[in-house]
Amino acid sequence: MKSLSQLTDFYYKDLFPTLQELENRRQRVKFRVILSGMVLLIVDLMVFSFFRDNLDWLLFLNIAVGSFLYKFITHDYTQEFKERVIEPLIHFIDRDLRYVEDMHISESKFINSRLFTSTPDKIEGNDYIAGMIDGVKIELSDMHAQKRDKDSKGRSSWRTIFRGLFIITEFNKNFSGKTVVLPDSAQNSFGDLIGNWLQSHNINRDELIKMDDPEFEREFVVYGSDQIEARYILSHSLMKRLLSFKRKSGHKVYVSFVYNNVYIAIEYGKDLFEPSVFNTLLDYKVAMDYLQTLHLAVSIRQELNIDQKIWSRV
Amino acid sequence: MSISLVVVIILVIILVLMYNSLIYKKNQVENIFGSVDTVLKKRYNLIPNLVSSVQEYMKHEKSILENITQLRSKANRTDLSDEQKIELDAKVSSALRSIMIAVENYPNLKANENVMQLQRSLNEIEEQISAARRAYNQAVTDYNNAIEMFPTNLMANAMHYHSKKVFEIQDDQRKSPNVKELFEK
Numbered sequence: 001m002k003s004l005s006q007l008t009d010f011y012y013k014d015l016f017p018t019l020q021e022l023e024n025r026r027q028r029v030k031f032r033v034i035l036s037g038m039v040l041l042i043v044d045l046m047v048f049s050f051f052r053d054n055l056d057w058l059l060f061l062n063i064a065v066g067s068f069l070y071k072f073i074t075h076d077y078t079q080e081f082k083e084r085v086i087e088p089l090i091h092f093i094d095r096d097l098r099y100v101e102d103m104h105i106s107e108s109k110f111i112n113s114r115l116f117t118s119t120p121d122k123i124e125g126n127d128y129i130a131g132m133i134d135g136v137k138i139e140l141s142d143m144h145a146q147k148r149d150k151d152s153k154g155r156s157s158w159r160t161i162f163r164g165l166f167i168i169t170e171f172n173k174n175f176s177g178k179t180v181v182l183p184d185s186a187q188n189s190f191g192d193l194i195g196n197w198l199q200s201h202n203i204n205r206d207e208l209i210k211m212d213d214p215e216f217e218r219e220f221v222v223y224g225s226d227q228i229e230a231r232y233i234l235s236h237s238l239m240k241r242l243l244s245f246k247r248k249s250g251h252k253v254y255v256s257f258v259y260n261n262v263y264i265a266i267e268y269g270k271d272l273f274e275p276s277v278f279n280t281l282l283d284y285k286v287a288m289d290y291l292q293t294l295h296l297a298v299s300i301r302q303e304l305n306i307d308q309k310i311w312s313r314v
Numbered sequence: 315m316s317i318s319l320v321v322v323i324i325l326v327i328i329l330v331l332m333y334n335s336l337i338y339k340k341n342q343v344e345n346i347f348g349s350v351d352t353v354l355k356k357r358y359n360l361i362p363n364l365v366s367s368v369q370e371y372m373k374h375e376k377s378i379l380e381n382i383t384q385l386r387s388k389a390n391r392t393d394l395s396d397e398q399k400i401e402l403d404a405k406v407s408s409a410l411r412s413i414m415i416a417v418e419n420y421p422n423l424k425a426n427e428n429v430m431q432l433q434r435s436l437n438e439i440e441e442q443i444s445a446a447r448r449a450y451n452q453a454v455t456d457y458n459n460a461i462e463m464f465p466t467n468l469m470a471n472a473m474h475y476h477s478k479k480v481f482e483i484q485d486d487q488r489k490s491p492n493v494k495e496l497f498e499k
């Protein structure tokens with residue numbers, strides 16, 4: 001497995017000529033984006049008097065046209081960035097990893113993870129990476145799962161169930177049940193007593209499993225179909241590692257163990273591995289954003305120390 | 315409906331809920347202890363095989379081997395209370411660790427396919443036992459809390475419920491074993 005510094009070296013050395021080329025291109029794209037923004041603003045001012053009574057509409061129209069224009073103008077640049085930067089980075093990590101830009105993890109796998117109780121009505125995503133790392137299957141992609149909600153007047157709106165990175169890999173112990181580890185919001189917002197009561201009466205989930213690591217318990221809540229199996233999976237060391245993984249990622253982390261697989265969802269709340277036209281790719285912070293995310297995702301097995309095979313799976 | 319009737323109904327509901335929750339907690343402890351017992355038995359079943367595989371080589375550690383065989387026959391008795399089972403498990407765990415450390419001193423034994431296989435099985439079972447122990451301890455903690463806290467303690471008293479013992483992590487499990495001490499035994 002390549003280290004983060006190896007990835008950084010590769011980015012700034014091997015990809016440098018490409019980054020420079022892309023930088024020139026970005027400048028032009030940025031100019032076009034700003035220009036179109038200004039044109040849109042001028043048009044707005046011109047039609048303002050007609051929409052004076054319907055400002056909501058004007059705003060809605062602006063967002064729709066604006067995002068369409070942005071996507072249209074940046075499309076080729078985004079494509080090129082993925083082909084010439086993201087894909088080589090992934091192949092540098094492991095030659096045999098497969099990368100498909102416009103694919104995502106399937107809906108059935110998302111549902112099978114049992115991480116989210118509401119069934120999505122729309123799933124979007126991209127940047128699908130799959131293959132074997134150190135002989136073990138792994139797949140991951142960007143995901144945006146949404147649910148259509150209807151209010152009493154029949155108007156529908158989209159609610160995000162999850163947006164971020166979704167990873168599936170094999171677990172190193174055999175098990176037959178389901179164990180789900182979720183961010184602990186009840187205990188954090190209502191305190192231990194009421195939070196605990198609310199958690200143990202969650203009808204959408206299996207039995208509440210109280211873990212014997214107070215720090216882990218503060219950050220996560222565990223539900224499972226089997227009290228013993230959940231503890232067999234969540235050993236003390238795995239709990240410590242999940243906790244430090246969560247802190248390292250800096251985002252909400254959902255983990256489930258279902259039929260020998262582990263599903264990890266990291267809620268970034270945005271589309272990852274997308275180039276911004278307003279920031280240069282040569283900027284260290286921008287670069288680290290891509291590299292760290294990518295490294296965190298593909299090194300998940302090492303991070304959680306589930307790359308060592310346990311005897312029963314030999 | 316008079317207020318007193320409402321109060322009586324509410325009181326009855328509270329009593330029923332308290333009673334049911336106590337029963338649930340007691341059953342949960344028994345249930346999980348059943349699973350603990352199953353994995354402990356799995357481990358006991360491996361002991362004769364282990365002893366016969368290593369005794370040829372381990373001439374100097376006869377006492378450890380005899381000790382573990384004795385412990386196993388004790389564990390097979392059917393009249394043991396949960397507390398006794400917990401105590402026996404601690405002794406067996408410590409004896410097994412001593413054997414595994416002693417194995418390290420016999421290169422022939424360490425390389426023996428049969429011993430290696432046994433070691434793997436024991437490691438795996440050890441993980442399962444540890445999980446079962448943790449689940450049991452949590453169930454016992456919930457149960458003990460319920461029978462000691464007000465107001466469930468009043469009902470628990472009336473039902474003659476007593477607090478139960480958890481699996482304690484022995485001190486010799488926390489520190490790394492002293493090999494020299496083992497051989498001087």
